């Protein structure tokens with residue numbers, strides 16, 4: 001092994017098991033290189049931003065397609081398609097250079113996984129950002145993160161010669177600030193509210209340029225796929241949910257924590273891994289505040305799109321919020337709905353007026369108002385706001401509220417009779 | 426000839442003032458988002474716009490006819506730069522100020538879809554300056570400005586506009602204001 | 611008094627569907643600009659009603675078509691009037707083929 005630098009013992013063998021993202025012994029670039037090795041030589045241009053040769057870009061995109069990596073920010077969209085779309089819009093005649101933005105804003109209050117990733121493995125994310133930039137031919141790179149993590153990210157960028165051109169931006173703590181068009185707005189106009197769009201960002205984003213916004217976990221996974229290949233990625237997880245994913249298990253569990261688990265791990269296993277529930281489980285909110293509830297009898301449901309879809313849920317950003325039977329689901333749901341209504345960016349009439357109205361009616365149910373038409377009114381408002389905003393905040397809020405009504409249906413009846421299944425009369 | 430020009434100048438000035446008043450009032454109705462009896466919202470908007478343009482046409486005739494009138498002794502400069510006229514320079518200057526403001530408001534209105542909402546709105550606010558300036562010019566400069574019948578017209582106009590403005594600043598002005606819980610930025 | 615017109619059953623809707631081309635033109639509503647002034651709903655009563663707060667509501671449309679409302683050919687002139695008269699410049703026409711095939715932008 002003459003060519004390996006003696007002072008830098010490099011481990012280029014692919015990690016085995018589900019521990020993939022947190023293998024570096026520290027946050028330094030050296031520790032990162034020791035754990036994962038340098039970016040693969042098949043992508044020499046990746047380190048020099050904007051100079052990606054077409055063949056390399058095709059390789060990355062093809063690899064991602066074979067790996068079946070989906071976005072980890074919440075929408076769960078196939079990553080290769082976003083890359084391919086951005087690339088095609090940035091490479092046509094008369095087209096403008098692309099922009100790549102790493103989204104580490106984690107507006108979802110229950111999620112901690114981006115925080116864990118950025119504080120423990122910032123260099124994997126940076127690798128992914130550079131790879132994306134090379135794949136779509138972007139020279140304009142931004143890193144969006146929280147005020148708390150920005151210094152660490154800045155330090156990590158400064159540690160390596162290939163990432164000095166990445167600009168760090170601090171996101172405000174607001175639920176909708178992490179929405180992709182809000183991220184673009186923040187970079188362009190320093191206001192973190194979603195904006196109206198007809199075209200997808202990959203076609204017209206920052207200042208009308210093709211823009212790729214990727215969640216930081218997506219970027220870290222991408223950095224591993226580029227190193228170890230699609231087949232390695234798929235060696236863990238299921239056919240539909242390949243690879244590992246970060247989940248935040250929180251709520252009524254012994255030790256709330258961020259876990260790296262194989263795709264398709266059952267909810268019950270996740271709860272056990274977090275030390276088990278503190279009391280018998282009533283339901284689990286999957287995907288975050290825009291997600292949906294899975295009732296206790298279905299806890300063996302795997303964390304996969306397919307298995308969760310009957311509940312209207314999806315893995316989303318990997319939030320698993322456990323509600324024990326010591327807490328009233330309707331009160332919890334009303335609290336979340338009220339929070340979501342307050343988090344409306346205040347731009348779109350149906351969202352601004354509809355969400356508080358919807359949360360208000362749900363709160364009346366939670367406080368056991370004897371008014372039988374209330375559930376129907378919630379359902380009517382949920383339908384009224386859906387599809388009528390510039391971002392999916394009304395849709396996600398409506399989904400959550402409807403899921404609450406259906407999963408806690410028997411308790412809704414109890415509340416309408418002025419009693420409660422949890423707190424009694 | 427001068428007699429005719431003078432008469433035309435007077436009449437068109439008055440008509441322009443009256444149509445401008447109606448345009449201002451309908452503009453306020455437009456802003457409320459409410460229809461009028463028998464006049465749906467888009468018609469209110471269209472009538473507002475058309476009355477404004479009619480007012481401009483009469484104003485143009487007013488200006489041109491007085492330009493050729495030997496008594497008024499207007500120069501081209503008087504149409505754009507106020508307060509240099511030879512006859513009642515102050516009151517005539519107000520007319521010039523009004524014309525300048527009106528040009529700004531009309532041009533930005535016609536280009537509304539190009540210049541963006543904000544610029545349009547800021548300039549459109551000038552109407553609240555434009556209207557009293559125009560009325561003052563009419564009273565102070567007009568031959569009939571202080572005759573009884575014109576003062577009646579001026580009084581009715583003032584009452585209309587003041588009433589509309591009072592409604593404008595009242596809490597119930599915007600349709601749906603009472604049922605909307607949030608204010609959209 | 612506000613008159614929240616309930617979405618009335620639109621008998622013409624089925625017939626109108628035939629008038630929609632394969633790649634129909636859609637009326638895009640920019641919700642960040644719309645102030646619910648209701649001019650568009652007057653000019654396009656076949657297409658738009660008003661919700662209880664006065665904002666336009668696409669009639670008899672799936673949720674996916676509530677911000678990009680397909681406009682049949684016969685209504686295009688009225689749609690253009692609505693665009694020109696919208697006091698907030700919140701409306702525009704676009705070809706549905708040009709709309710993103712990717713789903714909502716999400717959180718990356």
Ligand code: SF4
Nearest residue numbers: 345347348351389391
């Ligand atoms: S839908 Fe709601 S949260 Fe989204 S941009 Fe509009 S007002 Fe803001």
Ligand code: SF4
Nearest residue numbers: 644645647648650696
């Ligand atoms: S005319 Fe414009 S502002 Fe009024 S409701 Fe329609 S889209 Fe909204």
